[in-house]
Amino acid sequence: MYALVDCNNFYTSCERAFNPSLQNKSVAILSNNDGCVISRSDEAKAIGLPMGAPAFKYEQFFKANNVQVFSSNYPLYGDMSSRVMKILEQFTPDVEIYSIDEAFLQFKGFDNYNFEDYGNQIRQRILKWTGIPTSVGIAPTKALSKVASKIARKFPKETKGVYVIASEDQRIKALKWTKIEDVWGIGRGLSKRLKLKKCRTAYDFIQLPNAWIRHNFSVVESRLKRDLEGITTLQLDEQKNKKAIATTRSFEYTFSDIDNIKERVSTFATSCAEKLRKQGSCCHMIIVMLSSDRHKKDLNQHRVNTTVSLPYPTDSTLIISQQAVNAVTSIFKKGIKYKRAGVIVTGLVAFDNYQLNMFQYENPKHKPLMHVIDEINTKYSDYKIKLGNQDLERTWKMRQERLSPRYTTNINDIIKVK
Amino acid sequence: MIEYKSTSLTFFIPESFENSGVPFFNAGISAGFPSPAEDFKEQRLSLDKVLVKNKEATFFAKVSGQSMIGAGLDDNDLLVIDRSLEPAHNKIAVCFLDGEFTVKRLKVDSGEVWLQPENPDYPIIKITSENDFIIWGIVTNVIKKV
Numbered sequence: 001m002y003a004l005v006d007c008n009n010f011y012t013s014c015e016r017a018f019n020p021s022l023q024n025k026s027v028a029i030l031s032n033n034d035g036c037v038i039s040r041s042d043e044a045k046a047i048g049l050p051m052g053a054p055a056f057k058y059e060q061f062f063k064a065n066n067v068q069v070f071s072s073n074y075p076l077y078g079d080m081s082s083r084v085m086k087i088l089e090q091f092t093p094d095v096e097i098y099s100i101d102e103a104f105l106q107f108k109g110f111d112n113y114n115f116e117d118y119g120n121q122i123r124q125r126i127l128k129w130t131g132i133p134t135s136v137g138i139a140p141t142k143a144l145s146k147v148a149s150k151i152a153r154k155f156p157k158e159t160k161g162v163y164v165i166a167s168e169d170q171r172i173k174a175l176k177w178t179k180i181e182d183v184w185g186i187g188r189g190l191s192k193r194l195k196l197k198k199c200r201t202a203y204d205f206i207q208l209p210n211a212w213i214r215h216n217f218s219v220v221e222s223r224l225k226r227d228l229e230g231i232t233t234l235q236l237d238e239q240k241n242k243k244a245i246a247t248t249r250s251f252e253y254t255f256s257d258i259d260n261i262k263e264r265v266s267t268f269a270t271s272c273a274e275k276l277r278k279q280g281s282c283c284h285m286i287i288v289m290l291s292s293d294r295h296k297k298d299l300n301q302h303r304v305n306t307t308v309s310l311p312y313p314t315d316s317t318l319i320i321s322q323q324a325v326n327a328v329t330s331i332f333k334k335g336i337k338y339k340r341a342g343v344i345v346t347g348l349v350a351f352d353n354y355q356l357n358m359f360q361y362e363n364p365k366h367k368p369l370m371h372v373i374d375e376i377n378t379k380y381s382d383y384k385i386k387l388g389n390q391d392l393e394r395t396w397k398m399r400q401e402r403l404s405p406r407y408t409t410n411i412n413d414i415i416k417v418k
Numbered sequence: 419m420i421e422y423k424s425t426s427l428t429f430f431i432p433e434s435f436e437n438s439g440v441p442f443f444n445a446g447i448s449a450g451f452p453s454p455a456e457d458f459k460e461q462r463l464s465l466d467k468v469l470v471k472n473k474e475a476t477f478f479a480k481v482s483g484q485s486m487i488g489a490g491l492d493d494n495d496l497l498v499i500d501r502s503l504e505p506a507h508n509k510i511a512v513c514f515l516d517g518e519f520t521v522k523r524l525k526v527d528s529g530e531v532w533l534q535p536e537n538p539d540y541p542i543i544k545i546t547s548e549n550d551f552i553i554w555g556i557v558t559n560v561i562k563k564v
Contacts, residue, residue, distance in 0.1 A: 020514040020552055083474045129475035129502045131554075408477060416482045417497065417512050417519040 001115060002236075003105040003138045004145040005088060005122060007081075008153065010101035010132070011039035014080045015070055017131030018407040018415055026067040030055050033250045033399045034071050054295055071400035075409040083130050091122050096236040104142055106236050119162035139165035142234040143227035146184040147174050147202065171230055175203035185224050190217070202228055242279065247271040248342025252399050254293060256337050261290065262325050266389045268343040269324035273317040274377075276345060277370060282313035284347030286320060288327040293339035302336040312357045313349050316366040317373070320345065321387055469559050475502035477555060479512055479519070486510070486521055488536030495562045497521065499555035510557040515543070516550050521557060 007013060011029040016022045026047060029039040037053040047065050049058070055069070062069050081100045088095050094106035107113065119136040126134050135156075137148025144165050151174060152163035165171050181191035183202045199205055206228050213222045226233040247268040255261050265288060276283055289305040308323045324343050332338075373385045405413035470476045481495045489510060491497070499512050507526040512519060513533065522533035522543070533543040545551050
């Protein structure tokens with residue numbers, strides 16, 4: 001059996017755990033730089049606040065509906081997430097952390113278990129210990145456990161947050177209830193194509209002939225189909241290294257000069273390089289993106305990206321930053337007000353296992369230098385060592401006007417009790 | 419080892435330590451007398467281990483005010499709170515009452531819940547269905563500067 005444990009409105013629930021007066025209120029959490037809504041309480045959903053709503057457009061709405069709005073507090077969410085995941089490991093050794101607020105569990109050798117009870121125990125322990133409500137779906141396969149968790153989430157009164165698909169009848173009923181666009185692994189494009197074929201639910205999907213699916217889609221979809229049929233096909237994924245690492249941000253202001261943009265891109269490149277070294281990878285390719293403010297339709301729009309192939313894989317901040325800055329200079333156009341940039345490093349290989357190049361290679365001094373920089377920046381935090389093309393004054397100028405305290409990671413921010 | 423029991427299986431979770439200050443005995447020197455302490459090394463004491471019994475459920479809070487001075491909770495003291503513990507009569511609990519956090523001693527008597535301050539200047543509070551009330555966690559330790 002598999003379970004999918006999904007934290008309900010996770011960021012919102014984290015805020016509520018330390019600020020219980022937000023219970024039963026409309027709450028919205030904004031993305032980095034207070035850009036758009038990325039988490040909503042059920043109450044906020046009910047009054048029609050859409051996911052992804054740009055904050056500046058909805059200021060009136062927030063005020064009129066008394067929505068409590070917060071900047072995203074990733075130190076808090078990260079800590080609460082790791083608490084939840086650690087608790088899950090107490091229920092089975094086989095846990096796949098799927099995202100910050102979701103995990104798959106596999107139960108091997110749990111024969112004769114009452115999974116409804118077990119699911120309730122999981123839910124209760126997480127709720128009591130961390131204050132985070134979850135929806136638990138349990139079923140014979142991964143894809144079905146995801147379906148079950150959606151049912152648990154949608155019908156909290158009937159399911160009390162836990163739903164088990166055990167019988168064939170329950171499976172069929174659940175699949176008929178699940179809309180095709182809500183099936184795990186079926187994206188927007190695919191669900192559009194399937195709907196044209198009158199395939200509207202997960203049940204319709206498993207009625208499609210295997211040959212047709214393989215011919216029109218890929219092996220991924222045919223494996224998904226088997227999983228939905230109740231035949232264990234998808235396994236828990238091992239903790240894998242990422243295939244690409246991205247740092248993309250909106251700026252606080254718009255920039256129309258190249259200097260500010262170079263600085264930002266260098267900082268994003270630095271962050272990517274750090275993440276590369278953390279997971280022990282080197283990158284072959286750097287993608288740099290630049291775009292104007294797409295909400296300001298009256299201004300000249302310019303959205304562009306470019307890819308740089310490196311002669312040898314690297315994790316050196318010096319090289320990645322230099323290449324990224326060159327790349328952004330080449331795509332920058334005068335007279336555009338840019339609002340957003342991003343650096344993505346991809347084509348990743350393990351740092352100790354890549355093809356060497358006879359004629360071009362990284363300066364061997366970079367590796368020990370990066371090691372020292374990482375150590376110092378970790379020890380003293382706040383980026384004591386930066387590249388010359390980064391802004392030395394700028395520490396962390398993310399716009400976070402509505403940030404809640406870092407209740408669990410900063411001693412000065414812990415809750416006060418009278 | 420922490421132990422979790424469910425209906426038929428018992429789980430043992432290995433404990434891991436970070437920054438616990440393990441002493442390092444360098445016994446690899448070929449010349450010289452080997453350290454006589456080598457065979458007797460133990461983990462250096464860690465306050466974390468003493469004060470935090472359940473890492474995932476433990477949170478900290480700061481005392482503000484005088485209402486619990488009788489129990490040794492002074493202004494600005496640091497509280498260690500374990501949310502996994504069950505509330506019970508006479509335990510000191512952090513509660514959320516009508517919009518703010520408060521720390522008081524729980525008094526449970528024939529189905530009624532009271533919040534008992536430990537300072538004669540403060541009134542005892544009876545919890546009724548009118549109150550917006552949750553028991554947030556149980557206080558296990560208080561840490562104070564002297």
